[in-house]
Amino acid sequence: MTHEGVVSAAQRFRQAVRAGVHDGLTTGCAQGFVQANLVLLPQRHAHDFLGFCAANAAACPVLAVGQPGDVSLPGLGEDIDLRRDLPGYHVYRGGRFSEARRDVRDLWQDDLVGVAIGCWFSMEDALREAGVRLRHVELGIQGPLFRTNVRARSFGRMQGPLVVSMRPFRLADVATVRSVSARYPRVHGAPIHEGDPAVLGITDLHAPDFGEVLLPLPGEQALYWGCGLTAVCALQTLQIDFITHAPGRMLVTDLLNQSLAETEELP
Amino acid sequence: MTHEGVVSAAQRFRQAVRAGVHDGLTTGCAQGFVQANLVLLPQRHAHDFLGFCAANAAACPVLAVGQPGDVSLPGLGEDIDLRRDLPGYHVYRGGRFSEARRDVRDLWQDDLVGVAIGCWFSMEDALREAGVRLRHVELGIQGPLFRTNVRARSFGRMQGPLVVSMRPFRLADVATVRSVSARYPRVHGAPIHEGDPAVLGITDLHAPDFGEVLLPLPGEQALYWGCGLTAVCALQTLQIDFITHAPGRMLVTDLLNQSLAETEELP
Numbered sequence: 001m002t003h004e005g006v007v008s009a010a011q012r013f014r015q016a017v018r019a020g021v022h023d024g025l026t027t028g029c030a031q032g033f034v035q036a037n038l039v040l041l042p043q044r045h046a047h048d049f050l051g052f053c054a055a056n057a058a059a060c061p062v063l064a065v066g067q068p069g070d071v072s073l074p075g076l077g078e079d080i081d082l083r084r085d086l087p088g089y090h091v092y093r094g095g096r097f098s099e100a101r102r103d104v105r106d107l108w109q110d111d112l113v114g115v116a117i118g119c120w121f122s123m124e125d126a127l128r129e130a131g132v133r134l135r136h137v138e139l140g141i142q143g144p145l146f147r148t149n150v151r152a153r154s155f156g157r158m159q160g161p162l163v164v165s166m167r168p169f170r171l172a173d174v175a176t177v178r179s180v181s182a183r184y185p186r187v188h189g190a191p192i193h194e195g196d197p198a199v200l201g202i203t204d205l206h207a208p209d210f211g212e213v214l215l216p217l218p219g220e221q222a223l224y225w226g227c228g229l230t231a232v233c234a235l236q237t238l239q240i241d242f243i244t245h246a247p248g249r250m251l252v253t254d255l256l257n258q259s260l261a262e263t264e265e266l267p
Numbered sequence: 268m269t270h271e272g273v274v275s276a277a278q279r280f281r282q283a284v285r286a287g288v289h290d291g292l293t294t295g296c297a298q299g300f301v302q303a304n305l306v307l308l309p310q311r312h313a314h315d316f317l318g319f320c321a322a323n324a325a326a327c328p329v330l331a332v333g334q335p336g337d338v339s340l341p342g343l344g345e346d347i348d349l350r351r352d353l354p355g356y357h358v359y360r361g362g363r364f365s366e367a368r369r370d371v372r373d374l375w376q377d378d379l380v381g382v383a384i385g386c387w388f389s390m391e392d393a394l395r396e397a398g399v400r401l402r403h404v405e406l407g408i409q410g411p412l413f414r415t416n417v418r419a420r421s422f423g424r425m426q427g428p429l430v431v432s433m434r435p436f437r438l439a440d441v442a443t444v445r446s447v448s449a450r451y452p453r454v455h456g457a458p459i460h461e462g463d464p465a466v467l468g469i470t471d472l473h474a475p476d477f478g479e480v481l482l483p484l485p486g487e488q489a490l491y492w493g494c495g496l497t498a499v500c501a502l503q504t505l506q507i508d509f510i511t512h513a514p515g516r517m518l519v520t521d522l523l524n525q526s527l528a529e530t531e532e533l534p
Contacts, residue, residue: 043314046314051334054330055342057329057453062324062329063321064321064322065317065318065321065322067318075422113314155332189529262449
């Protein structure tokens with residue numbers, strides 16, 4: 001899946017991050033390459049985390065798992081250093097957000113396990129190629145994310161709300177978005193809901209729980225997808241220390257977005 | 268996803284197995300309900316196993332993970348007892364097949380973890396509804412499975428060949444099979460190969476490594492899918508004790524096959 005023998009745009013991007021040249025959002029960076037959510041958590045909680053993700057696979061599709069204490073993630077790219085290759089990290093202590101960091105080398109522990117979860121960004125190329133207008137991309141934002149009143153499937157002590165992302169599309173594009181996104185099950189797949197936010201217990205589109213406000217215009221329909229933050233919210237209930245990517249500052253991998261589409265290519 | 272308040276055909280089937288009334292193949296049983304591969308392995312190896320499955324998600328899609336020592340698997344159905352609700356088990360010792368069992372209650376250990384992996388059977392309803400002829404179903408067989416010369420992505424010490432299933436289809440049905448199966452990523456999704464078996468290093472279609480012989484007739488095309496046995500073969504390299512379902516004797520769950528199709532319904 002990687003361009004062997006060639007330093008990919010993804011590798012160059014990670015090197016720039018590591019060198020301190022880039023510390024902004026990864027939106028639009030290393031186009032064509034998969035960007036992933038990252039969670040670094042103690043090994044003794046990894047089983048609960050992976051069980052929860054399996055039980056909520058549409059929201060929390062696991063792209064790769066690391067070995068305990070291993071700062072690399074060979075399944076997703078050459079020379080990845082999970083401690084410093086993302087432009088930003090969020091550190092949680094006792095389950096609560098503590099601080100944002102540029103680098104987490106000094107927080108690394110030998111029992112930490114990296115888990116990469118698919119991100120909706122990876123279907124944007126295919127949507128664009130299908131002629132779909134992506135208004136959130138035009139605005140340079142990620143879009144709004146909401147905690148819903150739908151409960152995720154619990155696993156052990158991990159439980160919480162289903163978190164969703166919303167993006168508005170032209171009515172004429174909705175059928176295309178539905179069929180293209182269904183081809184990308186490892187980055188949340190087809191929308192889980194269309195239209196009325198109240199069905200998900202979302203009372204105010206002006207007040208997203210994460211991300212930025214973006215309202216459907218006349219002639220647009222709001223589409224909703226499960227979001228990897230579902231796993232982060234549930235992990236908080238364990239009241240443990242863990243680390244995630246900072247919002248919009250994702251792990252840029254060597255995988256090509258098109259490799260996540262069904263048909264999956266051979267290894 | 269379950270029919271609440273009603274004992275489903277799946278539950279009735281598991282009860283019949285548990286009562287010793289049924290010990291044959293699960294093919295055609297409890298139609299409409301998801302059947303899954305099962306692996307029971309020691310917790311200390313579960314991380315490697317789940318990491319391997321994530322790295323080979325098309326072949327080894329994890330449907331559910333159990334808690335260590337828990338004989339139930341609540342994500343997949345009411346009252347499941349993983350030790351006796353399958354009509355047959357295969358016991359491996361030191362990585363080698365040791366014996367077939369009807370029941371593994373006396374082998375249960377408090378550190379065992381159950382992992383359910385998606386099975387191709389779950390897309391058969393949708394293919395049938397789309398008018399596709401399923402010749403292996405007419406013959407009452409599972410079909411042939413082959414070890415290929417394609418290496419699965421390794422994870423830690425787990426490594427091995429990609430194992431594939433093959434089924435022949437009428438040429439006129441191939442496009443339909445491709446598009447319907449792509450809607451079922453959690454049961455192997457779209458075919459990974461069509462046609463010439465030599466491309467996968469399969470030299471003799473008359474000699475499958477598992478399952479039964481089934482050759483494409485004139486006017487048929489052979490289609491190949493990644494198979495959950497990929498994970499079992501790789502697990503053997505750890506030379507540990509573990510237990511799986513016996514071939515064709517699957518875990519019958521309370522999930523409906525249609526629930527695995529994109530769009531996934533809300534939890």
